[in-house]
Amino acid sequence: MSSLKDKILNTATDLFQTRGINSTGVDTIVAIAGTTKMTLYKHFHTKEGLIIEVLNKSQHDFHHWLDNKLNTNSKVPSDKIKQLFDFIEEWITSPKFLGMGFIKASAEFPNEENPIHQLSSKQSREFRQYISKLASEANVKDADGLALQLSLLFEGAVQAEQMKRGSGAIKYAKKAAKILIDGAINA
Amino acid sequence: MSSLKDKILNTATDLFQTRGINSTGVDTIVAIAGTTKMTLYKHFHTKEGLIIEVLNKSQHDFHHWLDNKLNTNSKVPSDKIKQLFDFIEEWITSPKFLGMGFIKASAEFPNEENPIHQLSSKQSREFRQYISKLASEANVKDADGLALQLSLLFEGAVQAEQMKRGSGAIKYAKKAAKILIDGAINA
DNA sequence: GATAAAAGTGACAGGTCTGTATATATGCAA
């Protein structure tokens, strides 16, 4: 894969997060990435295509990072779900955290028919299913229910952090998650 | 107050929610409101001014509706906070619910220096303080902590509903809220 | 060094955006 394609992808990811997707023009992206529109449009047919690749890469990076953290720290299923919010906290409080792409994208493209909105919705659903798998492996009875609740706390905490950097909301999300997880495991 | 100003305000509120703020031009707003740009710019000096008035009105309407519901249903503080998510559910599942303005606005204007972002952040904080007041009246020890947790559930549920209408996330948010509230009251 | 692929340049088409200018019409009060 061309390194210029990566450069464009990374630059776009950054600009979309810090300035908004609709507010970031392709001219700005190529200027900062140090390339030209011709090159951008060779790798991504449209701006929408670029947005979709940015969202996919962001989600893949997050998912890969989290899955790796969880699996290298413990093999015991109930420990894994209990540690989930420790790693989410690590992710959110990292200096390079700029927000979750799919949360912002769904707000910028509110129409449910829009491909970008649909992708956002799919990513949110897939993350919830990932948590649900963790929960069912830990023998939680209503795994989908707990997963949904934890994903609400997660998305709420991300939202809070996007509104005000260093809000500390994640600390309380973690406490709430512990209460809900303990309650569900002992049910 | 001019009824045309209200018409513009209501039309803009609707369009911002259904199409996004940046994706909605003033030409579209005046065309649908049945007036002209001259009139719009007489009432709102800039588009930013219009956005800010839309956000303020939306938040005021929500707050007024919720406060009224809570106060007419019960005078017992611990009942009020326990009923909070019942009314939030009523609000979110109402057919006319199109999302929360301040959540979408903060995503479209991610820069913390931006006046619109700052207003969103302020509205989120004020809502949290409102819940905190409910909690402390119900003799919750860590009222701010519980309020933050409930607001995470609230914003997460709104986010989920904005992503997929009829997601049913609010039902599980409600259950989680009950667990957290009961735990906090009996602490 | 020849050849081909990749990237760069600069201009441009066609559209949208915010905000303004000018000139006209309407309703109401004195």
Next chain:
DNA sequence: TTGCATATATACAGACCTGTCACTTTTATC
């Protein structure tokens, strides 16, 4: 009737947007 505020219609300036064009330069491979 006259005067005035309000709203209308229409055109426009200037900036930005996405995406394309023809053409040139660099880079890599044989």
